[in-house]
Amino acid sequence: MMHAATLAQFQDDFVRTLLDPDRPAPPAFAVYRNTVMKGCIDALQANYPAVAKLVGEEWFRAAAAVYARDHLPRTPMLLEYGAGFADFLARFEPAGELTYLPAVARLDRFWTESHVARDDEPMLAKSLAALDPERLGALRLRPHAAARWAWHELPATTIWSRNRNEEMVAADEPDVEWRPEGVLIARPDDAVRWIGLDAAGCAFMDACAAGATLVEAAAAVPAGDLSGLLASLLDAGAFTDGEAR
Amino acid sequence: MTAPSAGLGLKPAHFAEALAAPADGLWFEVHPENYKVAGGPRLRWLESIRARHPLSLHGVALSLASDAEPDAAQLARFAALVRRFEPALVSEHLAWSAFQGAYLPDLLPFPRTSEALARIVANVSRVQDALGCRIAIENPSHYLALEGHAWDEIGFLAELARRSGCGLLLDVNNVFVSARNLGGSAEAYVDAFPGELVMEVHLAGHSADPVLGHALLVDSHDAPVAPEVWALYERLIARIGPRPTLIERDDKLPGFAELMVERARALDVLHRRLAKAA
Numbered sequence: 001m002m003h004a005a006t007l008a009q010f011q012d013d014f015v016r017t018l019l020d021p022d023r024p025a026p027p028a029f030a031v032y033r034n035t036v037m038k039g040c041i042d043a044l045q046a047n048y049p050a051v052a053k054l055v056g057e058e059w060f061r062a063a064a065a066v067y068a069r070d071h072l073p074r075t076p077m078l079l080e081y082g083a084g085f086a087d088f089l090a091r092f093e094p095a096g097e098l099t100y101l102p103a104v105a106r107l108d109r110f111w112t113e114s115h116v117a118r119d120d121e122p123m124l125a126k127s128l129a130a131l132d133p134e135r136l137g138a139l140r141l142r143p144h145a146a147a148r149w150a151w152h153e154l155p156a157t158t159i160w161s162r163n164r165n166e167e168m169v170a171a172d173e174p175d176v177e178w179r180p181e182g183v184l185i186a187r188p189d190d191a192v193r194w195i196g197l198d199a200a201g202c203a204f205m206d207a208c209a210a211g212a213t214l215v216e217a218a219a220a221v222p223a224g225d226l227s228g229l230l231a232s233l234l235d236a237g238a239f240t241d242g243e244a245r
Numbered sequence: 246m247t248a249p250s251a252g253l254g255l256k257p258a259h260f261a262e263a264l265a266a267p268a269d270g271l272w273f274e275v276h277p278e279n280y281k282v283a284g285g286p287r288l289r290w291l292e293s294i295r296a297r298h299p300l301s302l303h304g305v306a307l308s309l310a311s312d313a314e315p316d317a318a319q320l321a322r323f324a325a326l327v328r329r330f331e332p333a334l335v336s337e338h339l340a341w342s343a344f345q346g347a348y349l350p351d352l353l354p355f356p357r358t359s360e361a362l363a364r365i366v367a368n369v370s371r372v373q374d375a376l377g378c379r380i381a382i383e384n385p386s387h388y389l390a391l392e393g394h395a396w397d398e399i400g401f402l403a404e405l406a407r408r409s410g411c412g413l414l415l416d417v418n419n420v421f422v423s424a425r426n427l428g429g430s431a432e433a434y435v436d437a438f439p440g441e442l443v444m445e446v447h448l449a450g451h452s453a454d455p456v457l458g459h460a461l462l463v464d465s466h467d468a469p470v471a472p473e474v475w476a477l478y479e480r481l482i483a484r485i486g487p488r489p490t491l492i493e494r495d496d497k498l499p500g501f502a503e504l505m506v507e508r509a510r511a512l513d514v515l516h517r518r519l520a521k522a523a
Contacts, residue, residue: 007361008312028388039350072347076278076306119284
């Protein structure tokens with residue numbers, strides 16, 4: 001089968017047959033169609049474990065197949081595959097009632113991005129404490145390469161974290177309280193961890209990422225809350241004071 | 246690797262056990278694509294493994310049989326890993342997986358023409374220059390009888406090695422699967438393979454196609470090495486002598502101890518051959 005004059009023509013013809021199930025092909029060609037699809041779906045399942053746990057493997061793999069057909073990987077580093085999966089889920093009609101699913105997918109993605117991010121030197125509380133108090137206000141805190149944060153209008157963090165690791169789910173876990181939640185995901189000691197963050201904390205991180213000074217960023221935080229917020233953010237590995245340890 | 250020994254494909258699930266395993270010639274192989282990351286614990290896991298065991302980098306994505314040069318960014322990241330981890334072996338496949346910016350997660354076939362040979366010779370040479378080392382090229386599994394082959398596979402691989410200076414990786418399971426799927430003798434293939442070019446041997450499991458059954462074997466890496474493949478392996482080693490040998494398992498991952506049992510069996514074949522030569 002598949003006689004072609006040149007290698008380029010052969011590849012072109014082969015890929016067309018691979019991606020179009022209606023194109024005639026010998027029965028054994030199905031191995032290639034199946035392997036390519038399985039490779040994409042396996043990668044999405046590995047990259048979105050909390051989504052897969054929430055919807056079940058069968059539902060997940062069916063949805064992942066729909067995604068993969070329109071979004072082939074652009075890189076062989078399959079850890080990076082599926083950048084658009086959360087947006088896809090937000091538009092995916094069968095997921096319409098699962099309003100929290102896109103947010104959970106974004107948090108799964110955050111986890112991967114944090115896991116593989118550059119090894120910035122984390123900023124420690126003591127290096128902030130050592131600064132001249134008069135210069136503190138003009139300091140521009142830089143988010144660590146492994147830091148990700150988001151505010152959601154639903155309890156995405158609770159739903160995500162309960163489904164991220166099997167061993168973390170207790171059978172007698174109380175029902176999820178339906179309320180907005182924020183999260184900061186980072187890698188303070190070489191393992192990805194997360195803390196809850198309120199709306200002011202998320203706004204503070206946004207301002208720091210945009211290059212604001214500490215005084216400017218603190219405008220988002222209620223009076224009296226700043227030192228506590230800073231302490232928990234520094235403890236969680238949110239900032240860096242140098243690159244690549 | 247002083248005396249050729251047996252190794253295991255390393256999966257993150259087995260990191261702790263792999264690290265603690267006694268270092269009697271045990272080596273590990275990983276896919277560089279899983280470690281082309283900016284930072285994070287993965288690289289440090291691999292560094293701790295590398296501090297105790299030799300490492301082999303087995304690329305699955307340079308797409309050497311594409312009618313295009315290997316992706317420059319991928320190649321640069323591969324070269325950075327070679328510098329960082331100083332692997333004992335580096336290998337890739339006689340196959341393609343990249344097409345016009347898309348990555349197809351499989352090892353795809355092509356007609357073995359002189360045009361394809363010239364392209365792959367150029368690609369392998371480029372990779373060896375970028376990595377600064379000789380690489381081994383692996384024989385693929387076949388499912389389809391393609392038209393237009395001007396070369397048989399062994400002649401093609403030998404000529405590729407002659408022109409580029411690369412070595413070869415003989416995957417014995419791929420030989421068995423291909424012979425069953427396309428017809429031909431796996432024994433004859435193993436007997437004719439140029440032993441002096443073999444830098445590494447792979448052993449893996451296969452499975453019957455879910456639709457076509459045993460008429461089509463799939464190189465699924467999800468089962469123990471089959472008895473027929475062990476027999477082919479013993480036949481190969483008896484002829485060409487000991488070579489670094491890898492147990493590959495990528496799916497339906499068993500416990501580490503179970504893989505170490507298969508690895509011990511390969512090591513036993515190598516030791517018996519060494520004893521015979523002594």
